[in-house]
Amino acid sequence: MPRKDPGPSVKDKDMYEALRDDGASKEKAARISNAAAGSSRSKVGRKGGRAGDYEDMSKDQLMDRARDIGIKGRSRMTKKELISALRNH
Incomplete structure (x- = not known):
């Protein structure tokens, strides 16, 4: 059974679904897929490295x-x- 549509705030629905299938939380999948939609997928993969x-x-x-x-609960x-x-x- 297909999942419920993630909504209009998710810009790259295919990437969102792939990330959810890999076990990412809804928030994380939306964050990554929206970042990829705003630039290119390859640039998103190279981001990071700033945090220790x-x-x-x-x-x-x-x-x-x-x-x-x-x-x-933190x-x-x-x-x-x-x-x-x-x-x-």
Whole structure:
């Protein structure tokens, strides 16, 4: 059975569906597919590299990052759990 249409805010629906099939969250799939629609897919793949490793960040920095992207239950998480939640969001 086909999935429900992701809505008008998703610009590249094929990429969105492929990312969802690979296990990405709705938010992450929309973020990546919209970035690809705004430029080219190859440029999106080369983006990044500006942020450091999560292991090098303090717990406060990880908490701020988790708050920015809306991870629930972050106040009770350890540093290791925060890193896992950020990587899998």
